[in-house]
Amino acid sequence: MTLRFEELDFQQTPMGELFLRRRVEPTLGVDVYEVKLGDEYLMSSLFTEAEEQLAHLGLAATSGENLSVLVGGLGLGYTAVAALEHPSVASLVVVDALPAVIEWHERGLLPVSARLTGDPRTRLVLDDFFDLMRRDLAADAPRYDAILLDVDHSPRHSLAAGHADLYTPDGLRRLARHLREGGVFALWSDDPPDDEYLADLGTVFGSTRAHVVEFANPLTGGTSTNTVYVAR
Secondary structure (H helix, E strand, C coil), rough: CCCCEEEEEEEECEEEEEEEEEEEECCCCCCEEEEEEECEEEEECCCHHHHHHHHHHHHHHHCCCCCEEEEECCCCHHHHHHHHHHCCCCEEEEEEEEHHHHHHHHHCCCCCHHHHHHHCCEEEEEEEEHHHHHCCCCCCCCEECCCCCCCCCCEEECCCCCHHHHHHHHHHHHHHHEEEEEEEEEEECCCCCHHHHHHHHHHHCCEEEEEEEEECCCCCEEEEEEEEECCC
């Protein structure tokens, strides 16, 4: 018999208390996996459409084969697994700052863990994505065809104060150094499109667009939206 609520993991982290739990959603009768960091609800397997579209929209803006992709933020794994659906992706590096999150997938705790860790193109890396973007680049440092980022709630609502500078023009220029010529940066946001942020993207990238991703919300019976920014 399936438990109505099960705490799969709890750990103290530098960013606060981290919970992974599985529960049965009574209105649907399905298992839902949820992640909470401190008082913040980070993600739920009940709503994955926009996370998957982050990969699909970002990679649709790339060109060529044998693509090298960097994902910032592992979470439940849906963005990374969606990227692996693209045969043009030759390598996928997924960076997360929390060892527990990587361990969840290595232990096979989540629905997509086996698909993610079983794909030879995947490499899970313990690192701080935001620090990675700030570091000086060695001549032989890897460059990527696409960088897909899903860590903060939005460019205006960061989980940590040290993340905010990435969303400024200077931070975006530092990020762009990690892209190959014609590379793509895509960002998930829980907020509606932000014209000021689009303008900041436009100071660094030649083309920018904010995609509104609609998805059914079975809890409300209506439709919810997220935003995916794509800049090339």
